[in-house]
Amino acid sequence: MTSEQEPRPGSAVSAAELAADRDLDSFRRRARAFIRENLRAIEPEERFGLMRPKLSDEEELAAVAREREVQRLFYDHGFAGLCFPEEYHGRGLTPAHQRVFNEEIVGYEYPGRLQAPTFSPCAAVLLECGTEQQKRRHLPRILRGEEIWMQFLSEPSGGSDVAGALTTAVREGDEWVLNGSKIWTTGAWWSDWALCLARTNWDVPKHRGLTVFILPLRAEGVELHRIEMLNGLKDFCQEFLTDVRVPDSDRVGEVDGGWTVGTRWLFHERMLHNSPFVTMPLGTGYSGTNPAMLVDVARAAGTLDNPRSRDLIGEARVLDLAREALAGRIATGIRSGRMPDQSAAIGRLFTGVAATRVTTIAFELAGATAAAWAEGDGTLAEIGNDFLMRQVSCIGGGTTEMARNVISERVLGMPREAAFDRDRPFRDVPRGARNRL
Amino acid sequence: MLLELSPDQEMLRQTTARFLADHVPSDVLRRLRADDAGFDRGYWAEGAGLGWTSLLVDERHGGGSVSGTGLVDLTVIAHEFGAAAAPGPLVVTNVVAAALSAAASADSAAAHEEVLAGLLSGETIAAWCPPPAAGGTGEIVGTADGDDIVLTGVARPVEAAGQADCFLLTARLPEGRTQLLVPAGTPGVSVEPLRSVDLTRRLGLVRLDAARLPRAAAVVGEPGTADETDEWLRQLALVIVCAETTGAMQAAFDLTVRWAFERYSFGRPLASYQALKHRFADMKSWLEATHALADAAAAAVAAGTPDAAELASAAKAFSGDYGGELAQDCVQMHGGIGVTFEHDLHLYLRRITLDRALYGTPADHRLRVADAFEHSKERA
Numbered sequence: 076m077t078s079e080q081e082p083r084p085g086s087a088v089s090a091a092e093l094a095a096d097r098d099l100d101s102f103r104r105r106a107r108a109f110i111r112e113n114l115r116a117i118e119p120e121e122r123f124g125l126m127r128p129k130l131s132d133e134e135e136l137a138a139v140a141r142e143r144e145v146q147r148l149f150y151d152h153g154f155a156g157l158c159f160p161e162e163y164h165g166r167g168l169t170p171a172h173q174r175v176f177n178e179e180i181v182g183y184e185y186p187g188r189l190q191a192p193t194f195s196p197c198a199a200v201l202l203e204c205g206t207e208q209q210k211r212r213h214l215p216r217i218l219r220g221e222e223i224w225m226q227f228l229s230e231p232s233g234g235s236d237v238a239g240a241l242t243t244a245v246r247e248g249d250e251w252v253l254n255g256s257k258i259w260t261t262g263a264w265w266s267d268w269a270l271c272l273a274r275t276n277w278d279v280p281k282h283r284g285l286t287v288f289i290l291p292l293r294a295e296g297v298e299l300h301r302i303e304m305l306n307g308l309k310d311f312c313q314e315f316l317t318d319v320r321v322p323d324s325d326r327v328g329e330v331d332g333g334w335t336v337g338t339r340w341l342f343h344e345r346m347l348h349n350s351p352f353v354t355m356p357l358g359t360g361y362s363g364t365n366p367a368m369l370v371d372v373a374r375a376a377g378t379l380d381n382p383r384s385r386d387l388i389g390e391a392r393v394l395d396l397a398r399e400a401l402a403g404r405i406a407t408g409i410r411s412g413r414m415p416d417q418s419a420a421i422g423r424l425f426t427g428v429a430a431t432r433v434t435t436i437a438f439e440l441a442g443a444t445a446a447a448w449a450e451g452d453g454t455l456a457e458i459g460n461d462f463l464m465r466q467v468s469c470i471g472g473g474t475t476e477m478a479r480n481v482i483s484e485r486v487l488g489m490p491r492e493a494a495f496d497r498d499r500p501f502r503d504v505p506r507g508a509r510n511r512l
Numbered sequence: 513m514l515l516e517l518s519p520d521q522e523m524l525r526q527t528t529a530r531f532l533a534d535h536v537p538s539d540v541l542r543r544l545r546a547d548d549a550g551f552d553r554g555y556w557a558e559g560a561g562l563g564w565t566s567l568l569v570d571e572r573h574g575g576g577s578v579s580g581t582g583l584v585d586l587t588v589i590a591h592e593f594g595a596a597a598a599p600g601p602l603v604v605t606n607v608v609a610a611a612l613s614a615a616a617s618a619d620s621a622a623a624h625e626e627v628l629a630g631l632l633s634g635e636t637i638a639a640w641c642p643p644p645a646a647g648g649t650g651e652i653v654g655t656a657d658g659d660d661i662v663l664t665g666v667a668r669p670v671e672a673a674g675q676a677d678c679f680l681l682t683a684r685l686p687e688g689r690t691q692l693l694v695p696a697g698t699p700g701v702s703v704e705p706l707r708s709v710d711l712t713r714r715l716g717l718v719r720l721d722a723a724r725l726p727r728a729a730a731v732v733g734e735p736g737t738a739d740e741t742d743e744w745l746r747q748l749a750l751v752i753v754c755a756e757t758t759g760a761m762q763a764a765f766d767l768t769v770r771w772a773f774e775r776y777s778f779g780r781p782l783a784s785y786q787a788l789k790h791r792f793a794d795m796k797s798w799l800e801a802t803h804a805l806a807d808a809a810a811a812a813v814a815a816g817t818p819d820a821a822e823l824a825s826a827a828k829a830f831s832g833d834y835g836g837e838l839a840q841d842c843v844q845m846h847g848g849i850g851v852t853f854e855h856d857l858h859l860y861l862r863r864i865t866l867d868r869a870l871y872g873t874p875a876d877h878r879l880r881v882a883d884a885f886e887h888s889k890e891r892a
Contacts, residue, residue, distance in 0.1 A: 370885065370886050382879065385878075385879050385882040386878050386882070388882040388885065389829065389879055390878050392822075393829045394830075396805060397801040401797075404803060404804035407516070413515045413516070425797040479794070480789070482792075483783075483789035483790065487769060487783075487792055489773075489784065490781065492786055
């Protein structure tokens with residue numbers, strides 16, 4: 076656990092090279108050389124589609140292993156945790172460095188499964204709210220690809236009403252005993268740790284009775300179940316916690332102060348695509364049909380020269396350019412304080428709505444083949460399933476309805492919705508038709 | 513508009529915003545409805561003194577920027593024009609000034625120093641006749657006759673056609689498409705005014721009926737190279753128009769948000785209804801995306817990057833579509849008062865509507881974006 080025994084970040088390169096990274100141009104040159112030498116170039120087709128189940132379990136595990144390797148390569152060459160402080164084995168560089176790296180890595184493999192939610196929100200939350208011991212223990216391992224984190228946030232009882240968590244933690248001496256269920260964890264079956272929001276006090280209003288814990292996924296009492304989505308994807312998981320014991324030293328933030336942590340947690344979740352902590356090729360990092368595939372779809376359908384197809388392709392591309400420009404504007408605005416933190420919801424809303432439209436456009440361009448295809452239909456195959464999955468872009472990571480509430484109430488200052496769970500003990504809050512008062 | 517203006521840009525913005533608030537408040541705009549020109553020459557000359565026409569002109573010719581990137585500075589002015597639905601030929605005078613400045617720098621043809629000086633001082637008004645590729649209709653053909661050129665054809669719609677002292681147009685000459693500066697008083701040149709959706713922007717049809725002018729004095733830039741220059745001018749016009757639309761959207765949105773807090777129905781402000789709050793959230797996302805895309809286009813066109821044409825078209829398509837939707841949603845939020853002449857909302861609705869249709873409709877620009885996208889994909 077002591078940092079002396081741990082490998083040094085950037086050990087594969089000279090100290091002089093690392094020092095020169097402060098200069099953005101020389102950093103870019105070094106990043107470019109590193110990426111070309113060490114990473115595999117990817118075919119655009121690999122990014123086709125929306126949450127398509129493409130890999131067998133064995134292939135998925137192999138992909139995870141490769142991503143851990145790539146993350147370790149980043150670490151050894153001084154490209155991991157560019158904006159994490161040096162004391163936690165980050166590089167202490169600027170958001171501009173992360174952006175340069177994200178520009179340079181376009182077209183190459185990257186450890187996507189390790190970025191969200193491990194780097195943001197989880198590592199970002201640890202960095203902001205964790206104890207010194209927690210940060211020293213976990214951040215260097217995260218940066219080396221040794222720890223993949225999940226967020227234990229949503230519960231089967233409610234997705235949007237995050238603070239209405241029913242998972243309960245009860246203190247027993249220096250330990251906490253957790254019981255309940257969490258859901259929508261992507262890839263929990265190959266992950267290591269979780270940040271878990273739990274209820275520690277039922278006798279106060281809901282936001283004041285929550286606490287955040289660090290939880291090893293392979294702890295005793297954690298039972299994991301893989302959920303099959305309508306298109307066959309089995310990435311998402313549900314966990315059942317039965318008397319899971321966590322030491323008090325793995326508590327993040329104050330007891331019953333979980334919502335202070337939770338607010339930052341949700342902020343970092345919304346900021347995912349603009350986060351200085353996340354390595355993600357520029358312009359490709361959001362859930363939705365990639366507009367780059369539309370030209371190929373129209374060509375395969377034999378309608379690329381049809382003005383109607385071109386109008387749709389143009390529309391999709393305009394939306395994508397708008398999404399990208401908007402993300403940059405919001406990130407700049409929040410960093411400089413010109414926009415409130417809650418403005419991240421503007422990007423979330425736009426991205427979701429734009430993505431559903433692009434998915435619909437792909438479906439339209441593919442014609443009848445979208446609904447009935449053969450193995451050999453290439454680009455046109457599976458587009459119907461993307462359409463069936465279309466709304467995930469407006470659900471995952473917080474629904475667009477919640478984003479609209481946040482924008483109108485927190486950005487525009489409009490009156491909040493009436494709620495029946497404020498100013499009364501959470502125990503007394505209606506939680507379904509059966510316990511209505 | 514950029515979130516972070518430099519102190520000089522902020523000064524430029526404030527000066528213009530104050531000047532417009534003082535000189536053309538909404539009651540003045542309503543009065544100008546009946547004015548033939550739609551703006552006062554003295555107002556324009558004073559505005560020129562604030563930098564409205566100098567930002568795309570090289571320092572050597574009397575222009576200059578405040579930030580080093582004149583086009584971006586000009587978007588700050590254009591934004592305020594939209595936010596005030598201000599009168600005056602901002603787009604076309606700047607496009608012509610840019611063309612004359614570039615031609616003077618290239619030193620390849622007749623220098624139009626006098627006209628350029630007049631544009632800078634605001635005493636001269638010049639109109640740009642957008643070629644078909646830039647959303648205009650009609651074609652102008654020129655024949656050579658000794659040292660003269662004889663022009664025939666029409667161009668429409670031309671902003672400030674009836675007020676312009678001269679026209680910058682592209683004619684098909686024997687040596688190829690060439691830009692020409694045509695004085696409005698040239699025999700054979702006439703203007704037919706058009707009716708416009710905007711209260712103060714005047715547009716017209718410019719007709720050339722065997723209009724004869726001395727070749728040496730008329731040519732702008734290198735003969736036969738107009739296609740390249742036209743493309744650049746087209747991009748400049750798009751950037752200015754998008755910035756203006758953004759300003760008008762911002763003003764309409766701010767006005768409507770205020771209304772939502774002030775207007776009560778069933779004992780509650782409109783702003784408390786979730787059905788309306790969610791529509792405001794959508795509008796806010798369109799507004800911020802328009803800002804972002806318009807700024808991205810301005811930066812790309814100013815720097816002449818390979819994606820400049822695509823971004824300019826994307827900004828025009830997006831601001832046209834979503835600007836129109838936002839303005840109409842603002843009307844809907846107001847109810848009946850929103851479609852009256854008395855209320856200010858239509859001033860912005862008009863400007864957004866005019867800008868949407870000029871220099872290529874959203875559908876035109878979606879096709880351009882598709883072309884650019886396909887080509888960039890093929891190259892990659």
